[in-house]
Structures are given as C-alpha cells and as structure tokens.
Amino acid sequence: MCHIVESAINAGTKTINIPHTVDYTISPNEYSNIINNLINKVSNIDKAIV
Structure with a gap:
C-alpha cells in the first residue's frame, strides 16, 4: 500500500x-x-492530505 500511495502522490x-x-x-x-x-513509511506523504 505504501508504494501505491507514494506513486499516487508522485x-x-x-x-x-x-x-x-x-x-x-x-x-x-x-x-x-x-x-x-x-505516515511513517511514505517518503512524500507531506505533499498530500491523508
């Protein structure tokens, strides 16, 4: 899931x-x-609202 979320943000x-x-x-x-x-594993999570 982390990879998918990170890709979506990218x-x-x-x-x-x-x-x-x-x-x-x-x-x-x-x-x-x-x-x-x-929050802890997605490196670019700060660029999105969760």
Whole structure:
C-alpha cells in the first residue's frame, strides 16, 4: 500500500483517502495502525492530505 500511495502522490494526487468498512473487518486500532504506517513509511506523504 505504501508504494501505491507514494506513486499516487508522485503522479500529483493531493488527497489520500483510506476508507474503512465501518469497523466490520478492522478495529479502530488496526485502522490507526494503517494510517500511522503510511505516515511513517511514505517518503512524500507531506505533499498530500491523508
């Protein structure tokens, strides 16, 4: 997912939307971990709104 997000930002995307499924498949903690992982591993994340 990090590579895809980084590529999207490089292509000009300004907003990254990571939807959840109203806690049906992942818990709020797991969702938070996904977002934190993106923030920590995507080198150009500062160029977009997550």
